[in-house]
Amino acid sequence: MYITIDLGTTNIKFVLWSSDGQIIAKRSIHTPMEKDKTINPLKLIEIIKEIIENFERKYRNEILGISVGGMAESGLLIDKNGNPLTPIYTWLDNRGEEELIILQKIGKEKIFEITGLKINPKYSLAKILWIKKHHKNLWKDSYKWLNAVDFINYHFTGRAVTDFSLASRMLLFDIRNKEWAEEILNLCEIPMEKLPEIRPAGSIIEEKEYAYVLGGHDHPIGSITLDLSKGLYDSWGTAEALLIHTSKPMLTEYIRRLGYSVGCIGEGLYYVIAGIPYSGGIVKWIKEKLGFELKINPTKTSGILFFPYLMGKENKDSEIVKAFLYGLDINTSLRDIEQSIWEGVFYETKSIVESLKENFEFEKIIISGGMTKYKSLLQLKANILDMPLNISEERELTSKGLAFLIAKALNKTIESFKEKNFLIIYPQNNTEQFEKAYLEYKKIKGLLGL
Template sequence: MTLVLGIDLGTSGAKSVLVDAHDRVIAEASAPLPLSRPQPLWSEQEPQDWWHAVVTTLDALHAAAPNEMAGVGAIGLSGQMLGVTCLDASDHALRPAMLWNDARAGAECVIVEEAVPDFADLVGCRAMVGFPAPKLLWLVRHEPQLLAKTRRILLPKDYIRLRLTGTAASDRADASATLLMDTRAGTWSPELLAACGVSAEQMPTLIASDEIGGGVRPELASRWGLTANTPVVGGAGDNMCGGVGAGVVEAGMASISLGTSGVYLVANDAFLPARGQGLHTHRHAIEGLFAQNGCILSAGAALSWVARLVGAEDVSALMQEVEAAALPVDETPVFTPYLSGERTPHDDAGLNGAFSGLNPGTTRIHLVQAVLEGVAMALADCHEALISTGAAIDEIALVGGGTSSRLWTTLVASAIGMPLRRSQAAAVGPALGAARLARLGIGGPLIADGAEQEDERILPKAAMAEALAAKKARFARHLALR
């Protein structure tokens, strides 16, 4: 029985999963990642830390399931999107990678858009902070000597591919979000590259999400008990892989990811460029489909923040306290989760988070639940923005670690006003999606034949929806007061 391996390089950690022929996750391992914010608006990680985290997960899988690792037929990669990794001629990182939630390049967004006529029609969205194109122009303007030494510019998961295989390649789905690619054509755009001060020679080869883009180096294959030159397919960004892991493989299907950020993805068979509301359209990992995206920058990140604020070392235990308290929504404060600015629907790096409606009876549990509610209302803003474009949403699947909370997912369903579908593998959705693409790359089915489906439906609650709707005006008032 051929197994496949999915590797997901997230922001807070790396996760690797072994998946059998029935799409069952039979083994998994994870490792945490540090994040640095050396200046206001900056967000960075060391690429070497990414590699160490991935190696840690694969070492753990080999130790726990050596026979299964020996049966791996292919590997798929998923990863946090939009990171800029600059490597020298020896493939050493020249600086920490600039991440998706790095907001330093606001001025460069304007310059990039003005340099390319009908920018959004070419790439799928407006230029926004956090995306690679303006960040590269920021490097041109602020660290030109570094960029001159740069031999390769890679996305985070593609740095892992380079370390695994020696191949510098990127899939067209993840690469379409760099804002350096002609999204329809699936090729790097000379016009966009020139506007950002980089060359085609610095960019990786583009391949399909299910296309083999190298084999595992012999010494690494030996370390993990893999077959020599185990194929590594293109994979995709974590948003697209999360969709594949949740079964979002046809137009009209959608997923909501509750990870470090919150992402609302809608699969569409037409390319619908986004020209406002912080929306963005890229290629999906499924050939012929595009992915319309709304994104809130602080979902799980906001939960982690409030846990630190209230002195909780164990976020899972804190969530159990909140669930057990069963506080009515109308008794909690209002929280706007703009801790790192916001993308959808505001496209404003200067927005701030805020609590309102505090009183002497407010407890730590009230604050934590308010954060969950704030994220749910922000995702409802994404829903409204997507619907306003004409997006047809038939069903919504849940992806990400936050989906393990019944309270949080019910808040999201109630805020949006639609039922949500949660599978047992929701927490490992991007890694599962990467594994599925790996299987497709070696001639197997994308979705396993006879895959066991044990999905749970999360239904909106009328009273909760009414209370959240009543809070929405106070939620929106924060924008007028800033």
């Protein structure tokens, strides 16, 4: 049996897998996110230890391995005894934006050539620079900066190690050479010894009562269960990530200008990833902030446009554009506004899909994640994208990907952990109205420099 832990923005998912790919037990616990978008690391470990101990009491002699994956761009400082010195700063936290100005000395083009990323405060480097400036003694006395997933592994193994996919989201990783980027470290005066060792996902960290296998960033790890030779993976949870596999890092000017990211999972396996930072998260927003219920009509457009930049989107002039509605008149109803919100999310998805088609060939879209439970939304999405959607039978592919990594590391069969079962949702015959609205959506995006 294998234990997998998926640390998500909304929930922590624990799954106990049989070696033939069946789920034996499953638990989901709300992620202890604080109001300031940080996580208490001790509370996190307490939750994880309790669930693991429950699994061990019942299946101790049958567990062969454990692997942890989850959200990226989230980390903390620890001391030499492994005690946390800071909370876990998550990807929703933008502190460090001012400190990142130092990277202008290298230039955004070269930063992308080195790391595959654009300069953005959500990445680990921003938090590190903020701590260095505002908590100098804390930084001086610290031992390591670890990603949240790495901290969980460190607690159980005592080894400070991260994988390629999480390192790819730190703005510190030389993606071509798969090592820490010395030029960036030297400019920012960050000693390399304060960062963890880097290994490919699926490496065995340590073998104790069972093997601790290195997991990684949730979206890329989920993708390894899929055949993406001619497919695009849409991982749709709180955030939405659209991912393409490549055999080499696609560090092209086209990808950089689009603002997409390039990352690495293992030797010879890279990816291009784009997305909407707050896509599925809109369910919570419309319920808690707007008081809407999830009622939409997948067959008829609202007649207005919503631009879903709730966390801001940078345009070509480096200005941040926020979310807004366009086209309201005296006939607009609240139901129209709710409908338009989801249409806008899917128009944005469609614009990403179209841009990826300029450089990559794919014939199908595979979707997984918590948002696949909303069938009316999936139908609206298929109608707007005007493409069949292959819905993964397993919603939580990250967990399945982690089990895949354990099986592979232990030289066990991996076929059971390859996703093969899909529900196909086809677009209906009335897609022309959505296409017309989408063209207007694209026109306004162009005027805004997006």
